[in-house]
Amino acid sequence: MIGHNTLVVLLGCAALGVAAGVVGSFALLRGRALLADAIGHAALPGVVLAAMIVSLLGGESRALAPLLLGAALTGVLGLLALRRLTASGRIRPDAAIAVVLSSFYALGTVGLSIAQTLPGVAQAGLSSFILGQAATLTESDAILAGALALGCVAVAVALFQPLRALCFDEAFARAQGLPVRALDLTLLGLLLAVCVAGLPAVGLVLVVALLVVPAAAARLLAGRLPGMLALAALFGAVAGAGGALVSTRFASIPTGAAVVLGGLVLFAGALGVSRMRRA
Amino acid sequence: MSAPPVEIQGLTVRYGERPALTGVNWTAAPGLTAILGPNGAGKSTLLKAALGLIPAAEGQVRFFGLPLEQARPRLAYLPQRASVDWDFPASALDVVAMARLPRTRWFGRLPRAEREAARAALAAVGMADFADRQIGRLSGGQQQRVFLARALAQEADLFLMDEPLAAVDVVTEQTILAVLHGLVRAGKSVLMVHHDLSLVQAHFDQVLILAGRVVGAGPVAEAFTEPAIARAFGGLPGRTPTEAAA
Numbered sequence: 001m002i003g004h005n006t007l008v009v010l011l012g013c014a015a016l017g018v019a020a021g022v023v024g025s026f027a028l029l030r031g032r033a034l035l036a037d038a039i040g041h042a043a044l045p046g047v048v049l050a051a052m053i054v055s056l057l058g059g060e061s062r063a064l065a066p067l068l069l070g071a072a073l074t075g076v077l078g079l080l081a082l083r084r085l086t087a088s089g090r091i092r093p094d095a096a097i098a099v100v101l102s103s104f105y106a107l108g109t110v111g112l113s114i115a116q117t118l119p120g121v122a123q124a125g126l127s128s129f130i131l132g133q134a135a136t137l138t139e140s141d142a143i144l145a146g147a148l149a150l151g152c153v154a155v156a157v158a159l160f161q162p163l164r165a166l167c168f169d170e171a172f173a174r175a176q177g178l179p180v181r182a183l184d185l186t187l188l189g190l191l192l193a194v195c196v197a198g199l200p201a202v203g204l205v206l207v208v209a210l211l212v213v214p215a216a217a218a219r220l221l222a223g224r225l226p227g228m229l230a231l232a233a234l235f236g237a238v239a240g241a242g243g244a245l246v247s248t249r250f251a252s253i254p255t256g257a258a259v260v261l262g263g264l265v266l267f268a269g270a271l272g273v274s275r276m277r278r279a
Numbered sequence: 280m281s282a283p284p285v286e287i288q289g290l291t292v293r294y295g296e297r298p299a300l301t302g303v304n305w306t307a308a309p310g311l312t313a314i315l316g317p318n319g320a321g322k323s324t325l326l327k328a329a330l331g332l333i334p335a336a337e338g339q340v341r342f343f344g345l346p347l348e349q350a351r352p353r354l355a356y357l358p359q360r361a362s363v364d365w366d367f368p369a370s371a372l373d374v375v376a377m378a379r380l381p382r383t384r385w386f387g388r389l390p391r392a393e394r395e396a397a398r399a400a401l402a403a404v405g406m407a408d409f410a411d412r413q414i415g416r417l418s419g420g421q422q423q424r425v426f427l428a429r430a431l432a433q434e435a436d437l438f439l440m441d442e443p444l445a446a447v448d449v450v451t452e453q454t455i456l457a458v459l460h461g462l463v464r465a466g467k468s469v470l471m472v473h474h475d476l477s478l479v480q481a482h483f484d485q486v487l488i489l490a491g492r493v494v495g496a497g498p499v500a501e502a503f504t505e506p507a508i509a510r511a512f513g514g515l516p517g518r519t520p521t522e523a524a525a
Contacts, residue, residue: 089295161387162385168363175331176433177351
């Protein structure tokens with residue numbers, strides 16, 4: 001029997017999976033999927049800082065909205081740091097991502113150990129942001145994350161044509177006069193929003209997998225982008241809701257891990273089907 | 280006579296410290312122009328800088344007497360085939376239809392009329408039967424024709440093409456040359472980066488010969504000469520003309 005709260009959490013995680021599948025598909029095709037990893041890790045100091053500020057101000061440190069806002073803020077800082085590092089062309093993007101990801105995460109971990117000693121913050125359950133714990137989500141948390149995710153889907157679907165043109169051939173899009181910079185920023189904003197929305201349920205370590213795995217699996221099967229988006233959304237929803245269900249039943253399993261393992265099963269299936277088709 | 284299709288003044292482009300093009304002054308006459316030169320001569324760089332895809336250190340380019348931003352709707356671009364990932368999940372029609380995006384609203388599906396225009400462009404390069412095929416399952420020559428169709432679908436007055444005849448089959452070469460002549464008959468102009476010197480005499484009106492700077496330019500009969508070719512292809516250190524032309 002599934003309780004009302006559990007059902008809302010499952011729906012929230014499914015919405016998150018849909019958004020991760022759709023936004024992740026564009027990010028994958030644009031070669032930006034790994035940015036999700038940098039954003040996820042860069043979010044931790046923001047979450048910790050937000051919890052500390054809220055509790056200092058005497059607020060409820062479990063409230064999700066300020067934590068997500070903090071996550072988004074340091075997520076943006078992480079992206080700006082990345083841009084700064086790669087601007088000269090002397091540091092490659094992969095090295096820059098590694099530097100940003102690890103330094104922000106280290107900073108967040110130190111902050112977390114300090115914050116845990118503060119009264120009011122210790123109970124906020126911040127460590128569940130690392131590996132994700134859907135079971136601890138309240139109904140309103142799940143609705144907030146789900147609504148944010150569905151907003152991202154709406155924007156990505158509305159901008160389907162120009163985003164596809166950008167992902168396929170940036171030079172041509174630029175030559176046509178499409179606002180390539182603004183489109184890239186929009187895509188980055190969507191990536192950031194999905195990462196942040198996914199933090200409490202999936203956790204910062206594995207949120208990248210929710211963005212990449214369904215999209216990669218869908219790409220193996222679909223010949224055109226609309227089909228790829230639909231499949232990625234479906235895979236994301238199944239992985240998201242399935243993972244959340246498993247972790248609400250077995251509280252010791254972090255949601256992030258369950259979601260990713262579910263996604264990997266789908267990916268393996270997609271790989272098998274695409275191999276059989278080629279044979 | 281109206282303004283020339285392209286007018287380039289003092290164009291200099293650098294990649295970091297290394298100059299790729301230095302002080303290019305050139306005015307294109309209408310018709311079919313081949314941009315010739317050895318590897319690294321700055322041929323693709325000239326097209327990209329003219330279109331604002333890479334920054335120019337100095338100089339300015341005008342199309343039909345207009346700056347780039349105002350001239351854009353009259354320009355079409357055909358990048359090198361190898362510049363994109365052909366495993367991208369798109370059909371031939373999807374790719375060609377991208378050319379119609381500036382003409383329509385962005386949101387939602389592309390209007391039927393725009394899709395029909397894209398279909399007509401595919402038919403013009405002999406690819407009507409492949410409209411729904413995933414682009415990764417086309418041959419190299421067919422992919423090149425899809426790119427040409429996309430440029431045609433831009434319905435431009437000036438076409439800037441980067442090596443559309445590189446490594447294509449005979450059918451594709453014939454199709455592309457026929458399309459180019461059709462464009463010129465319709466009063467359009469084409470600037471084409473090109474490497475096969477044997478085709479120049481028969482098919483092109485003008486040449487622009489580059490080797491980091493302008494080595495020769497003008498009508499084929501006047502400018503496409505042995506000494507100019509030798510200057511361009513022998514002009515880079517450590518290369519003989521035959522090696523460079525290979």
